[in-house]
Amino acid sequence: MTIAIVKYGMGNVASVQKVLKKLGYSSIITDSHSEIKQSDLILLPGVGSFKQGMENLNNYGLLDLLTKEVLINKKPFIGICLGMQLLATYGNEPEKVAGLGWIDGEVVKIESPKGLRIPHLGWNTLNTSSSKELYISSSQKDYYFIHSYHFKVDNPDVVTFTVNYDGEIAAALQKDNIYAMQFHPEKSQQVGMDLLKKIIDQYA
Amino acid sequence: MLKCRVIPILTFNGFALVKSKEFGSNARMVGNAIQAAKVYNSRNVDELVFLDIYASDKKRKINLQLARLIINECFMPVALGGGIKSLKDIEDLLAIGADKVVLKSKIIEDPEFINEASVVYGNQCITLAIDAIKKEDGLYYLYNSINKEIPLFEFLEEIKEYNFGEIILTSVNNDGMMNGFDIELVKKVEKIIKVPIVVAGGAGEPSHFKQLFFNTNIEAVAASSIFHFTRYTPRDIKLAIQDTGKPVRILDQNHIPFN
Numbered sequence: 001m002t003i004a005i006v007k008y009g010m011g012n013v014a015s016v017q018k019v020l021k022k023l024g025y026s027s028i029i030t031d032s033h034s035e036i037k038q039s040d041l042i043l044l045p046g047v048g049s050f051k052q053g054m055e056n057l058n059n060y061g062l063l064d065l066l067t068k069e070v071l072i073n074k075k076p077f078i079g080i081c082l083g084m085q086l087l088a089t090y091g092n093e094p095e096k097v098a099g100l101g102w103i104d105g106e107v108v109k110i111e112s113p114k115g116l117r118i119p120h121l122g123w124n125t126l127n128t129s130s131s132k133e134l135y136i137s138s139s140q141k142d143y144y145f146i147h148s149y150h151f152k153v154d155n156p157d158v159v160t161f162t163v164n165y166d167g168e169i170a171a172a173l174q175k176d177n178i179y180a181m182q183f184h185p186e187k188s189q190q191v192g193m194d195l196l197k198k199i200i201d202q203y204a
Numbered sequence: 205m206l207k208c209r210v211i212p213i214l215t216f217n218g219f220a221l222v223k224s225k226e227f228g229s230n231a232r233m234v235g236n237a238i239q240a241a242k243v244y245n246s247r248n249v250d251e252l253v254f255l256d257i258y259a260s261d262k263k264r265k266i267n268l269q270l271a272r273l274i275i276n277e278c279f280m281p282v283a284l285g286g287g288i289k290s291l292k293d294i295e296d297l298l299a300i301g302a303d304k305v306v307l308k309s310k311i312i313e314d315p316e317f318i319n320e321a322s323v324v325y326g327n328q329c330i331t332l333a334i335d336a337i338k339k340e341d342g343l344y345y346l347y348n349s350i351n352k353e354i355p356l357f358e359f360l361e362e363i364k365e366y367n368f369g370e371i372i373l374t375s376v377n378n379d380g381m382m383n384g385f386d387i388e389l390v391k392k393v394e395k396i397i398k399v400p401i402v403v404a405g406g407a408g409e410p411s412h413f414k415q416l417f418f419n420t421n422i423e424a425v426a427a428s429s430i431f432h433f434t435r436y437t438p439r440d441i442k443l444a445i446q447d448t449g450k451p452v453r454i455l456d457q458n459h460i461p462f463n
Contacts, residue, residue, distance in 0.1 A: 011325070014301040018276065048326040082326075094323075116206075119328050119369050121400045122423065123207045123250060123453045142207060142453045144281060146303075146328045146369070164205060187281045187303065189248055190455075 001204055003027040004039030006066070008056040010082060011047035019186040023197050025204075031060045041203055042066065042075055045186075046082035050091030050107055050149070053082050054099060063100070071102060076177045076203045078196075084173065084180035085151055093149050103175055105153035112166040119148040126161040126171055126183075134202075135160050138195045143183040145171075151182065207453040208417065208445050209250040209424035210438045211402060212431050213372075214240055214274075215257045216286070218264065223432050224257065225380035227335070227347065231257075234432045237270060241277040248455050249438045252278055253306065253372065253402075253426060255333075256286025260309040261349050263287075268296060275301040283331055294321055298329065306372065308333040312348050315363050322367040330368040331402075334360070336389055337376040344389060347376045360396045371397055372426060375405035380429050382408025385416045394422055402426050410436060410444035417448045 003020055005013050005027050013029045020027045020043075027043070028035055036042060044066070046053055057063050070077045079087055088099040091107040099107070110118050128139040139161060150169040153159060161172035163183070173180040179199050185192035214221055214237055221240060222231035237254065244252055254274055256266045266286045275282050284297045285306025294305050310317050311332060322330045335347035336356050344356035373393050375386035385406045394401055403416060404426040413425060425445075430436050442452040 011298060011329075012301060012303060014275075014299070015303070018301065019279065022279075047328060049323070052324070117398060117400045117423070119399065120206070121328070121370060122209050125205060145206075146281070148327065148369075184281075187279070189279045193279070 001025065001040035002038070003041045003043055003200070004036045005029045006036065006042060006044045006062065006083075007031045008046070008053070008060045008062060010053050010056055011045065013045055016043060016045045016080070016186045019193055019196065023193055023200075025200060031062065033061070033065050036062075036065060036069065040076070041200060042069060042077045044077070044079045044083035044086070046080070046086070047146075048082055050082070050085055050093040050099065051095065051097045053086050054091070054097055057086070057100075067100065067102070070178060074177045076200075077179065078199060079178070079180040080186070081147065081182060081184060084182050085149060087173075087178065087180055088151055091149070102178060103151075103153060103158055103173060103180070104155060105151055107149050107151050110148055110150050110165065110169065114166045116166045119146055120165045121146045123188075124163050124165065124183075126163060127168070128161050130160050132160075134198050138191070138198065141191045143171075143185065143188040143192055145183045147182060205451045206423065207250070207451045208442075209402070210441050210445070210452070211251045211253055211424060211426040212244050212249055212438065213253040213255065213404060213426045213428045215255050215428060217258055218256065218262070218267070222257070223380055223429055227376045227379055238273050238277060241274045244438075245278050245280065247438055249280060250453060251281045251283065253283045253285070255284075255306060259287030265293060266297070268300060271297065271302070272300040285331070285333060291321060291324060294325060298325060302329075304329045304331045304370070306331045306333050308335070309349065311363070312346065312350070312352070312354070315366060318363065318366040318368050322369075326369075327367045328369040331370045331372060332363075332368050333372050333374065334393070335374045335376050336386075336393075338386070338389070344392075357392065357396065360393065364396055364398070368399060370400045370402065372402040372404055378406030381406060382429050382433070384408065384412040387416060387419050390416065390420045390422060394420060400424060404428075407441075409434070410440055413441050413444045414448050417445050417450050
């Protein structure tokens with residue numbers, strides 16, 4: 001299988017490819033429509049601001065293509081960090097803009113009444129209330145987070161992992177063929193690689 | 205629960221890893237950067253910081269080829285710094301896989317650069333190196349190589365609303381001395397700065413970390429000499445921090461690299 005890592009000018013695509021290679025998957029970093037269409041799985045990484053991310057997807061001509069491949073053709077999709085947030089109906093970084101809208105909800109700034117430092121930065125434990133083996137086996141371990149905004153979903157059923165940072169916030173989501181993670185599995189050493197492998201191997 | 209981070213800092217002189225004392229220019233050679241990255245990766249450290257400490261003074265850029273080789277060894281986040289003066293410099297480092305860039309000299313000349321950089325790349329990847337020196341008058345100043353007298357806390361008040369994701373706070377007086385952290389300095393800075401703070405400068409033994417974590421609310425610490433010159437590992441440090449009741453990430457098994 002071939003994984004298309006979407007290139008849209010939003011950050012660290014090299015790290016994702018390094019980890020996929022280590023796990024033995026073939027991947028391409030691409031913004032080519034034909035390569036994305038031919039791929040077996042689409043991975044959307046990304047760091048930076050929500051607004052810039054949407055503008056870049058638009059400028060690269062990828063909005064309609066990704067929506068068609070993922071929502072209509074049901075191609076497996078993994079979004080990481082900003083690549084998760086962009087799935088929301090709206091984002092707010094730096095101002096309110098529409099997102100891809102694949103998962104209902106809004107991306108808002110993390111609030112900490114206790115005055116915890118923001119960004120939420122470092123290694124934190126994933127909690128799950130899912131009954132799926134995939135999520136149970138990867139929970140209660142530490143993964144690397146770095147973010148100032150979080151995804152407030154409308155339907156809590158799509159939340160697969162939460163993380164506690166002055167309250168539980170969504171750390172990962174799944175809706176059908178769409179997997180999304182706020183943390184960085186590609187930066188989370190062995191546990192991150194294990195989780196990516198479990199998700200990808202469902203489709204291999 | 206968010207874990208306290210323990211971060212080795214690798215300082216580089218353009219050719220080899222070096223370790224300075226009090227930011228002096230006669231730093232001691234301590235080995236090969238790629239080898240060190242490999243070892244820290246095998247030890248599952250929380251993050252790694254790699255700094256070319258003479259880049260700005262020598263007016264050179266960080267060696268991208270070497271930086272790429274270091275990053276290739278690392279499956280944890282890596283911050284790179286040294287001689288960053290433009291958005292292009294940041295882009296070059298992010299393109300080879302850096303997760304954060306560390307800004308220092310440039311923000312003294314031009315603090316607006318912080319926001320120019322974060323609006324493009326996001327504040328999460330913009331780390332500021334704040335080097336504090338306590339002078340004979342007993343006051344703290346921002347260490348700089350252009351001989352400008354900058355009172356530290358005034359500078360921090362001025363930049364605190366800028367859009368950056370983290371600072372690395374280093375005590376110049378304690379750098380390489382291995383006599384413990386400057387806790388008075390940390391306590392003052394943590395009241396001003398609201399983003400995560402990485403404290404550096406002075407670690408020589410695990411008890412120093414206990415003192416730091418017991419007396420402050422910081423969540424990240426960096427060290428260099430203790431890893432180069434003693435038998436202590438990042439795991440030993442984490443066990444010491446755990447003794448103060450703070451959470452740390454300790455993995456059961458380390459994987460041993462074969463080459």
